[in-house]
Amino acid sequence: MTDRPRPLPLAPPPVHHETIGSYLNRLADANHLTIGHLSHLLGPSRQHRRVDNRVGYWTPDALRRLAVLTGRSPSSLVHAMPPLGSIDDPLRHHRSATEEVIEPRRRPACRLCMARRHVHGLVVRSTPHHEAVCHRHHRWLLGDEQHDLTLLPEVLRANLQHHRIVRRGTHPLTALAFIDARDRLTRWFTGERRGEPLRQRWNRRLEVLGEDPFGDPHCPSEPRIELATYPEVIVLTGLFASPHWRDHPQLPAETARRFGIADTQLAAGLVRKLPPSLRILEQGISPS
Known part of the structure; x- marks a missing residue:
């Protein structure tokens, strides 16, 4: 042309x-x-x-x-x-x-x-993943619904913590830590166990969001699950991104403490065996 x-x-x-x-x-x-x-x-x-x-x-x-x-x-x-x-x-x-x-x-x-x-x-x-919230308008941005977070201040606080983790950490390790934490807690949410304190906490947040006009009331959409579990995801992200905690033998106990639950209520295997990508990046080697 x-x-x-x-x-x-x-x-x-x-x-x-x-x-x-x-x-x-x-x-x-x-x-x-x-x-x-x-x-x-x-x-x-x-x-x-x-x-x-x-x-x-x-x-x-x-x-x-x-x-x-x-x-x-x-x-x-x-x-x-x-x-x-x-x-x-x-x-x-x-x-x-x-x-x-x-x-x-x-x-x-x-x-x-x-x-x-x-x-x-x-x-x-x-x-990037940590830009999940509009703090000017208290809106959730990782989904098309853009939920109002006024009644979910813990999500707003978690996003501020997410920003601090990114500022203190090393890219792309912090991004991989977040993705791994998100995926693990999503699997926990969708698992068969019922009645844990965290599930009750997550269900309360989902109730605040109101009914999903296009979804199954008994099976929340992935964006809604991501929002409901986000505060705990950021707790886990901070631990996975920490050189001190990610391989610490007391990582499960520390995770439960920060979640505010008993050790026995932690999902089996939640914080065991971190993915190879995190270990490789920690050594300064970029995986291909």
């Missing part, structure tokens, strides 16, 4: 860490274009989904054309959407197993924040 594009009549700015697909769809919507037509203006026509954030098919010319269409410099676009900065990177197709696991979550931005900034339409952002 050799013709130079013209600036679009309306060019809303991208939101920081907005996914490429989200921005392109908002740009098309603002100008009453199909996403296919906008994609054609950039280069080879593609159907960009809002969660798309890969640049394997992008060329430097496509980035320059997007800059012309929006009236923004390529550097400002890269600043808002960092994956665009890897267009010329010959290694962009090669991602380690760790990078695949800890890839930032792609979730709708806080709708109240977007309304406050007069940003219209659905905005999908690529955010």
